[in-house]
Amino acid sequence: MKNNIIIVIAVIFIGTSCSSQQFISNTNLSLSDKKATPETVSLYKKLNQLTQKGYMFGHQDDLAYGVNWKYENGRSDIKDVVGDYPAVYGWDLAGLEKDSPDNIDGIPFTKMKQFIEESHERGGITTISWHFDNPATGKSAWDNTPNSLKTVLPSGENHQKFTVWLDKAANYLLSLKDKKGKNIPVLFRPYHELTGGWFWWGKGNGTPEEFKSVWKFTFDYLQKKGVHNLIYIYNTSNFSSKEDFLANYPGDNYADIISFDSYQNNDDKQGEKFITEVQNQLKIINEIGIEKHKLIAIAEAGYEAIPDPKWWTGTLSQAIGDYKISYVLLWRNHGWQEKEQKMHYYAPYTGQISAKDFVDFYNLDKTLFEKDIKKN
Structure with missing residues (x-):
C-alpha cells in the first residue's frame, strides 16, 4: 500500500515515479530562510525523504522526566517500553524571556541544551515551541487580553520589550551546537495553535x-540576529476549511512545515470523533502541502492517560491513515498532578495499559523512531 501512495504523489508532482533525491528537487522544496546552514538544508531534505518511509514519532520533554522519575541519565518512558527513543524531541522556550533558569515545565535551560545536544548526537531531531508570557500584561501565554498582539509590532508600546525577548531566544538557539561546533537544526514552532483563542496571539x-x-517580524528579526538553523512550522488547532487554516498564514516564504494539533477527549472514548476530525484536517492540509510544496505534520496529539489499551494501533494509526505526514508528536509525561488530582501523560510507560499496543505500533513499518531515522 505504501509504495502505491509514493507513486501516486510522485505522479502528481512530476508525472513519473522517482527516487527520493529527485523527489526533493522536483517538488521545489526549499527553506524559507535562504541563508539556512547546510546542516539545516540537509535536515529539511531528510525530512522529505523520510516521508517516503513513514512518519516520525515524537514526544515532548522525553529525556527530562517521565511517570514517577526525573533526570535519570539516558532514560525515556518510550525507551523503557520499546527499547528505542523517539525520532523527534519536543521542548519549550517559555521562561527564557523573563530570565528564569527553568522553562515552563521546570526543566533548567542548561539541562534542556544538554538533552538537545545528546539526542542530536544520536540522530534525533529537535522541535521547539514557545509558550511565552503576554508582553502586554506580564501574565502567562494563556492570558488572552484582547489586542495584546498588536502591542509587539514596531509601532506598539511593547515592541522594544519583545525584541529583547527575541534576542534571548536567538542567543539560546545559537548556543545549540554539535561536537564540531555547528549549529543544531531546530524545527521551530512559534505562535502555535493560532486558530484557538486561548493564547495572547x-x-x-x-x-x-x-x-x-508579527510572524514576519519574528522571522526577519531572528535572521538579522544570525539565526539560520531554524525550520519554521506554521501551526493551528481547530479549522474546517483551507481558508480557515490559511487565514493567518504569513506566506510560502515564511514557513516550511504546515501543521495542526489535535487531542482526543474523554467524551469520545471510542475515538470516533478524533479519527474523523484528524482525517478531515489531514485532507485539507495535505492538499495545501501539495499545492505549496510544504511538508505536513501533526505537531501535538494525544489522549490523556491513554485509557484505551488499543489506542495506538486502533485510534492514532487509523486517524493518520495513509497520509504522508512528517511526524506526530505526543505531549509530555508529567505524571501525577497534585493540583488537579489526576495523572497527566500522553505516552505509555512500563506497565501502562496501552504499553503492549504501543510495541505493536512501534513495529509498524510506517512508524519511525530514532533507530529508523539514524539508518536513513
Whole structure:
C-alpha cells in the first residue's frame, strides 16, 4: 500500500515515479530562510525523504522526566517500553524571556541544551515551541487580553520589550551546537495553535494581518540576529476549511512545515470523533502541502492517560491513515498532578495499559523512531 501512495504523489508532482533525491528537487522544496546552514538544508531534505518511509514519532520533554522519575541519565518512558527513543524531541522556550533558569515545565535551560545536544548526537531531531508570557500584561501565554498582539509590532508600546525577548531566544538557539561546533537544526514552532483563542496571539486577540506582521517580524528579526538553523512550522488547532487554516498564514516564504494539533477527549472514548476530525484536517492540509510544496505534520496529539489499551494501533494509526505526514508528536509525561488530582501523560510507560499496543505500533513499518531515522 505504501509504495502505491509514493507513486501516486510522485505522479502528481512530476508525472513519473522517482527516487527520493529527485523527489526533493522536483517538488521545489526549499527553506524559507535562504541563508539556512547546510546542516539545516540537509535536515529539511531528510525530512522529505523520510516521508517516503513513514512518519516520525515524537514526544515532548522525553529525556527530562517521565511517570514517577526525573533526570535519570539516558532514560525515556518510550525507551523503557520499546527499547528505542523517539525520532523527534519536543521542548519549550517559555521562561527564557523573563530570565528564569527553568522553562515552563521546570526543566533548567542548561539541562534542556544538554538533552538537545545528546539526542542530536544520536540522530534525533529537535522541535521547539514557545509558550511565552503576554508582553502586554506580564501574565502567562494563556492570558488572552484582547489586542495584546498588536502591542509587539514596531509601532506598539511593547515592541522594544519583545525584541529583547527575541534576542534571548536567538542567543539560546545559537548556543545549540554539535561536537564540531555547528549549529543544531531546530524545527521551530512559534505562535502555535493560532486558530484557538486561548493564547495572547490566538484567534480573536488580533487581526489576521497583525498576526502575519508579527510572524514576519519574528522571522526577519531572528535572521538579522544570525539565526539560520531554524525550520519554521506554521501551526493551528481547530479549522474546517483551507481558508480557515490559511487565514493567518504569513506566506510560502515564511514557513516550511504546515501543521495542526489535535487531542482526543474523554467524551469520545471510542475515538470516533478524533479519527474523523484528524482525517478531515489531514485532507485539507495535505492538499495545501501539495499545492505549496510544504511538508505536513501533526505537531501535538494525544489522549490523556491513554485509557484505551488499543489506542495506538486502533485510534492514532487509523486517524493518520495513509497520509504522508512528517511526524506526530505526543505531549509530555508529567505524571501525577497534585493540583488537579489526576495523572497527566500522553505516552505509555512500563506497565501502562496501552504499553503492549504501543510495541505493536512501534513495529509498524510506517512508524519511525530514532533507530529508523539514524539508518536513513
